Amino acid sequence: MISPQEIKIQALKWWKPFLQSHLRNEPFFPKTIDRIGKITSSAVREKITELQNQLNELYANSKEKLGYGYIINKAEVNFRRTGSHTLPQSIIFETAEDYIEFIGKKKDWNAFLKNSSLIHQQISQLTEWVAINPLLVVENDKKWEDLLKVCKYFLGNPKPDLYIRQLPIDLHTKFIEQNEALVKSLLDYLIPEHIKDATEKQLSKRYHLRFDEPTMRIRILDNRLLIHNLSDLGLPLSEFRKLSIECTNVLLTENKMNFLALPELPSTIAIWSGGGFMISHLKNTDWLKMKNIFYWGDLDAHGFLILHQMRSYFPQTKAIMMNMNTFELFRAEGLVSGEKINSENLSTLTETELETFHFLKTNNYRLEQEKIRQEYVDGILKDII
Numbered sequence: 001m002i003s004p005q006e007i008k009i010q011a012l013k014w015w016k017p018f019l020q021s022h023l024r025n026e027p028f029f030p031k032t033i034d035r036i037g038k039i040t041s042s043a044v045r046e047k048i049t050e051l052q053n054q055l056n057e058l059y060a061n062s063k064e065k066l067g068y069g070y071i072i073n074k075a076e077v078n079f080r081r082t083g084s085h086t087l088p089q090s091i092i093f094e095t096a097e098d099y100i101e102f103i104g105k106k107k108d109w110n111a112f113l114k115n116s117s118l119i120h121q122q123i124s125q126l127t128e129w130v131a132i133n134p135l136l137v138v139e140n141d142k143k144w145e146d147l148l149k150v151c152k153y154f155l156g157n158p159k160p161d162l163y164i165r166q167l168p169i170d171l172h173t174k175f176i177e178q179n180e181a182l183v184k185s186l187l188d189y190l191i192p193e194h195i196k197d198a199t200e201k202q203l204s205k206r207y208h209l210r211f212d213e214p215t216m217r218i219r220i221l222d223n224r225l226l227i228h229n230l231s232d233l234g235l236p237l238s239e240f241r242k243l244s245i246e247c248t249n250v251l252l253t254e255n256k257m258n259f260l261a262l263p264e265l266p267s268t269i270a271i272w273s274g275g276g277f278m279i280s281h282l283k284n285t286d287w288l289k290m291k292n293i294f295y296w297g298d299l300d301a302h303g304f305l306i307l308h309q310m311r312s313y314f315p316q317t318k319a320i321m322m323n324m325n326t327f328e329l330f331r332a333e334g335l336v337s338g339e340k341i342n343s344e345n346l347s348t349l350t351e352t353e354l355e356t357f358h359f360l361k362t363n364n365y366r367l368e369q370e371k372i373r374q375e376y377v378d379g380i381l382k383d384i385i
Contacts, residue, residue: 001054002036004061007070007091011103018099019112019134023127029099032073033091058088069093069102111141122148123155129189140182146171147179151186158194159208166210176203214281216240217256217272221265222247241285245269249385250288252279254297254306255369263378265385277306283313293317294384299327300366301341304349304357311348321372321380324356333371337364 010033021028063069073090093099100109115137119126130137140147153169154160165173176183180203187207188195196208204211213236220231225247227233235243248267253259259272273281282288293314297303299322310317341361349357360366 001051001058001088002033002091003054004057007033007061008103011093011099014099015103015105016135018096019138020131022096023116023131023134029093029095031093031099033070036088036091055088063094063098068098070098108138108141112138115141115144118144119148123151123190125190126151126186129186133185136182136185140179143179143182146175147182147186150176150183151190154187154191154194154207158191161208161210163210164204213237214274214278216281217259218243219259219262219270219272220245221251221262221268221270223264225267225269237281241287243287245287248292250291250293251381251385252282252293252295252310253369254303258296258369258377261374261377263381265381268385276302277309279306279310279313282310288314291316294320295322296320296369297322298366298368299356299360300339301343301357301361302339304346304353304360305341305343307353308346308348315348319353320384321377322356323352324359326372326376327356327360327365327367329376330367330372331365333367336366336368340364 014028014031018028058072059065061069063071070091070093072088073092074087075089077087093102100106112134116130116134119130119137137144149169149171153167160167164176167176184201184203184206187203194208195206197205200206202211203209215234216237218233218235218240220226220233223231225245227245247269249265249269251262251265251268251270253262253270253272254275256272256275259270262270271282273279293310293316295307295310295317296319297306303322307317307319307322346354346357
């Protein structure tokens with residue numbers, strides 16, 4: 001036999017569809033629970049005390065006793081051995097008021113009515129969003145005045161080009177950051193045509209806001225190319241992508257100190273994007289497509305993964321000092337264990353590079369860039385460039 005606790009569990013499953021039916025003016029009640037547990041003849045004979053306790057609890061929590069909640073639909077059932085018994089057949093919630101009181105959602109219901117009305121009055125375009133997300137309307141009670149301020153601002157200014165802190169909205173700076181997922185959901189519904197990058201989950205990058213960008217470090221390795229007599233610069237990524245340096249070659253290193261120690265090279269600049277897989281920052285930099293690109297990474301499996309990644313952006317990328325000859329020359333300087341990886345399909349690597357990759361991966365070898373002598377590095381670079 002179903003218990004009041006089990007009735008509540010089932011009734012709570014109706015909460016969202018009930019709210020949605022209210023918004024769409026669709027009738028929801030009466031609502032019936034038919035599967036309440038079958039009472040058998042043997043239960044009446046052998047477990048009569050246990051059964052009576054269950055029935056007493058069921059009746060004690062019904063509308064008949066409490067003045068709200070479910071009513072019990074009963075019927076006469078005849079058993080061959082024990083005769084006729086009046087037993088529950090189904091549980092019925094007749095009205096929304098009975099239902100709301102029983103599941104303990106009166107406060108949430110009032111919040112839903114207040115907030116859904118406020119949203120519809122101030123931004124009617126969000127009416128269907130509310131119907132799709134009624135639980136968010138309740139869960140974010142007390143926030144809707146400020147959330148609607150944000151929505152109104154973006155409706156009028158879909159491309160602000162400001163930091164969140166600079167937005168002229170009458171609320172504290174942290175509000176948007178603390179409610180970013182919800183604001184993103186609202187804006188995605190209201191102004192989908194103004195999404196800057198649909199792959200971005202971060203609000204600032206998804207919409208036209210400024211954010212703390214990665215800094216790209218540049219060293220000018222040819223004094224003829226100095227920018228306002230500067231040879232070492234750090235630029236936000238968006239400004240880096242606008243650069244126009246009349247160099248022929250671009251050199252990338254995985255290690256920052258090796259980047260700083262690179263020698264002078266004709267018509268060459270060096271870039272450090274933060275090391276490792278953060279070369280992903282370079283992906284959409286169009287001016288690099290026209291340059292000779294050289295990548296120098298650690299001699300380990302990860303180094304070749306990064307080389308493969310770089311070639312997926314810029315197929316002309318050439319590897320330097322990432323070969324067996326360099327490995328054998330400096331392996332005595334000290335190898336460390338590389339991190340194990342599962343990647344196999346590095347389609348941009350040459351046959352020779354793949355052989356080196358599999359050798360390093362199989363043996364879990366890693367020769368760090370710092371173990372390669374500076375005079376060797378200088379000689380290789382001056383031969384290649």
